[in-house]
Amino acid sequence: MAVLAVLAWPDRPVSAQTLAVDTAGEALKIRVVGFSFLKGEPIARLKDGRSVRVELAAMVLPGAGRPAVATARRIFALSYDLWEERFAVTMAGPRSQSVSHLALAAVEAWCIQQLALPLTALSRDAPFWVRLEYRILDGDAAPDAPDSGYTLQALIDLLSRRRRTASASQALEAGPFRAPRGSSAPR
Secondary structure, X not given: OOEOOOOOOOXXXXXXXXXXXXXXXXXXXXXXXXXXXXXXXXXXXXXXXXXXXXXXXXXXXXXOOOOOOEEXXXXXXXXXXXXXXXXXXXXXXXXXXXXXXXXXXXXXXXXXXXXXXXXXXXXXXXXXXXXXXXXXXXXXXXXXXXOOOOOHHHHHHHHOOOOOOOOOEEEEXXXXXXXXXXXXXXX
């Protein structure tokens, strides 16, 4: 695996969140430090014994703020073991995978590692940016799912006429990066 260097803009403020990219075979993988998608209300829900679904998306952009040329999008179902105080996560879809007994940081890192982008989407000569987005999927579970709204909290919310919170989302964009010299990215 070759590590790609981030080119820094002198007028750009330094962020506590660091996004880096690596290559693994024919895929571009993302690593992030200081970026958390499990905080606040989603953590409270997990520690209350309820599951949380989150959608993560990684995108390759030809420039800052430009439309994506390649996207990897996955949905994860997370749960928390109240006795062991560890998290479990299952990636939804045809390639369903699960891991368990993980600390919070390890769950977030595992989810981000599942977002592989094809190297063929990169130009060998042009710089590119990477955008990582997440969205907490609240209230759009399948009707027969155990956390579909038939909970004591949902009944309290209904009777007190509380509004359901909107899906939380956040994004992190970094760049410019360059494709590694030995990659199979097209010219």
